[in-house]
Amino acid sequence: MRQEGGVVQMEKKRNAFEMNISAIKTMIEQDGFVPGDRIPSERELAERLSISRPSVREALRTLAYLGIIETRHGGGSFLLNRDDHTYIQIIAQFLVTGDxxxxxxxxxxxxxxxxxxxxxxxxxxxxxxxxxxxxxxxxxxxxxxxxxxxxxxxxxxxxxxxxxxxxxxxxxxxxxxxxxx
Amino acid sequence: MRQEGGVVQMEKKRNAFEMNISAIKTMIEQDGFVPGDRIPSERELAERLSISRPSVREALRTLAYLGIIETRHGGGSFLLNRDDHTYIQIIAQFLVTGDxxxxxxxxxxxxxxxxxxxxxxxxxxxxxxxxxxxxxxxxxxxxxxxxxxxxxxxxxxxxxxxxxxxxxxxxxxxxxxxxxx
DNA sequence: CGGCGGTATTGGTCAGACCAATTACCCCTT
DNA sequence: AAGGGGTAATTGGTCTGACCAATACCGCCG
Structure with missing residues (x-):
């Protein structure tokens, strides 16, 4: 009944987009990055995951919007401290519903x-x-x-x-x- | 102090990505779409907003992940009923933190x-x-x-x-x- | 009138290119 | 040898164009 956050992720056939987000998140965990670290570049992520850079970007944009990472033009993408930024989701609610x-x-x-x-x-x-x-x-x-x-x-x-x-x-x-x- | 969801969106210089999300949301509201409706295609949105399709997609992917819209391969993108799907954000929290x-x-x-x-x-x-x-x-x-x-x-x-x-x-x-x- | 098949539409993905901002590095000066 | 400056490499941001896959649309045929 409940989903188990293991490596066995063949439950259903989750669309590629969510798999990409999951794959990036898994890679970040396995590589042992901590808040503040710079994660691999978009081009490197694309190569390691065998997907195109646009697909990587679609996933990274969502992670950034959720407050998981932060991107700096020319600088790279950085893992954020969750507690400091997850409230962005609440803001998103305000922006989306607006009421x-x-x-x-x-x-x-x-x-x-x-x-x-x-x-x-x-x-x-x-x-x-x-x-x-x-x-x-x-x-x-x-x-x-x-x-x-x-x-x-x-x-x-x-x-x-x-x-x-x-x-x-x-x-x-x-x-x-x-x-x- | 508080943000106002008007057309005057020059507060700060929000990055282009968030502006795109805001622009799409505004367009959906102005066109009077209701949950269940099919919103304009990615190509049409790109043309009306004068941005590229990849940029539109990055915004739509995030909206889909937040549970605002749903995309069907070959069918189009549909506005979802908020109350039924926004809890996806909570799921996202579970997935991201996992603890x-x-x-x-x-x-x-x-x-x-x-x-x-x-x-x-x-x-x-x-x-x-x-x-x-x-x-x-x-x-x-x-x-x-x-x-x-x-x-x-x-x-x-x-x-x-x-x-x-x-x-x-x-x-x-x-x-x-x-x-x- | 209903089922069927071709065509147009639409999302999914990719390759490649160029710009802009930042970073890294080497060389020169002191 | 240390510091500073300027150039090259790296990296995110954006776009063009293309092709595939799934769906929707519509007219034809029975």
Whole structure:
């Protein structure tokens, strides 16, 4: 039922484009590149994968749009640090649909963070971060042991902060959280 | 501060690739296409936008990967129904990072849905859907007036359901929700 | 009127070329 | 020997044109 991320990738007959993305990603992993490294040039990737450069480019453009890599004209393509850039996907959502209100960002963050309070009662560990809105909220999320949830929160939060917004909660609101304990 | 999705797209000097994606999206909107429609061919898009077909393809490949459109060899490109396919972005996250546990899906859905309960007390409207897990949860989310939050939930939920999982809550759990009112 | 086959359309892929930006490297000067 | 400058090589960005493969279209034939 569930797909296994192994080398056995003959499930269905995924179209060539997705196979190219997968192949490039696999090559990057196998070669042991880390965020910041320059990955092989388009021409070298094309040769090693036995596909044309246009096909390589179509895959790389998508990886760049997803925030996986960054391309510099004349310089090469570089592996990015995921946590810093995956929120681009959220931006993509905004660009594509175009009907989301900007105010939704703050509201969504509040909803995500409030959900954490449903299943925990002791919040004394947050007292140390009462002075910083960002650190306070970060600590809240870290108590949840769920990678996907945490990643979604980080994307929305990074996008929110990219607009230079101030504090999401006032100090009084943060203190109110603690009193619930 | 916030980006405005108008025709005046000279903000910064966004690279040509993103401008192409934006231009195609704008054209689709202006021509009044709705989900299911076939959009202009690659060659026609290239001519109308005064760019080459490879450039059009690089943009279309990304749109297809994001689940905005679907391409059929020899048939054309079709605008997809967003709600049904944007969860592909979540899948992309899984593919790219590869370190998220599958069980996170159910956990994330529970967190998202429980967060709704923080700011509402009367849940009598859910009684009508007590028999259906899917309808019950759908009704829960619809009470939140936040497009972004709702879209995130739909993506995770669609991805969860694509694996053919059964009910997220047992009937007893659903009844427990109502008793909190 | 319905099935069938040819043709036009459309996406998929490739080769090659040229431009632009960056990087690498060698040589000259000091 | 060290530093700087300028040229050549590398690399991404874009385009032209071509050909293949799958589909859609349409008219012909039964």
């Amino acid at each position: 989301s209100k900007f105010e939704d960002l703050a509201g969504t963050l509040r909803l995500l963070e409030q959900s954490v309070f449903v299943q925990r009662t002791d919040w004394s560990i947050l007292e140390a971060h009462i002075d910083s809105d960002a650190a306070f909220r970060e600590a809240m999320i870290s108590t949840v042991d769920n990678d996907l949830f945490e990643r979604i929160w980080r994307q929305v939060n990074a996008f929110y902060q990219s607009f230079g917004q101030g504090e999401l909660y006032t100090r009084a609101e943060r203190e109110a959280f603690l009193k619930r304990s | 998220s546990k599958f069980e996170d899906l159910a956990g994330t859905l529970r967190l998202l849905e429980q967060s709704v309960f923080v700011q509402r007390t009367d849940w009598s409207i859910l009684e009508a859907h007590i028999d259906s897990d899917a309808a019950f949860r759908e009704a829960m989310i619809s009470t939140v007036d936040n497009d972004l939050f709702e879209r995130i939930w739909r993506q995770v939920n669609a991805f969860y359901q694509s694996f053919g999982q059964g009910e997220l809550y047992t009937r007893a759990e659903r009844e427990a929700f109502l008793k909190r009112s």
